[in-house]
Amino acid sequence: MNIGLLLFIPNRYVENRMLAAVVNAGFEVTQAQARVLMRVGPQGSRLTELAEAAQVTKQTAGFLVDQLEQAGYLERVPDPSDGRARLVRVTRKAMAAVPIANEEMARMEEEWEQHIGKRRMTQLREALEMLGEITDPYR
Structure with missing residues (x-):
């Protein structure tokens, strides 16, 4: 599988989980x-x-x-x-959804760390931050 797809699949998962958490909290x-x-x-x-x-x-x-x-x-x-x-x-109404999304992101990161281990999660974060230096036009 190519790296683009390997990055896209977890990104889509994150978007879907965060949106579901926000919607379940009553935000439409x-x-x-x-x-x-x-x-x-x-x-x-x-x-x-x-x-x-x-x-x-x-x-x-x-x-x-x-x-x-x-x-x-x-x-x-x-x-x-x-x-x-x-x-x-x-x-303010939109800002009220931020803590909900952040809590869901923290849960996902914890799940991922349990799955791949603390060292690999740290390496993943570092590698993605480094890639952001050359790929993020809004940085």
Whole structure:
């Protein structure tokens, strides 16, 4: 199996588990919405930035942001650096899902460590962080 698929399968598993945990806690969000929601920067993001980060068209990002705004997870506010532009920001409602997702991630990491061992888990994390140095355009 090629390395791309070996990386994709656990990533998909993580996304599915985290989304299930958040949905089970009462948050109504789809996987597509979550992918956009997770990419909103701490100070907010422009729609074009979200589309690029989520690797979707600007129209798709706008549609998903509209849905998330109607559900109370995102808000649009004026961009302080450009009065003509708008920023998309997460709301308190969206931030309430973060601890749930983080707890689920911690459970997964513990399960994986039990399965492959502490040393290999540490090596996996270190290797992925090193790969991030050359593969993550948003770093």
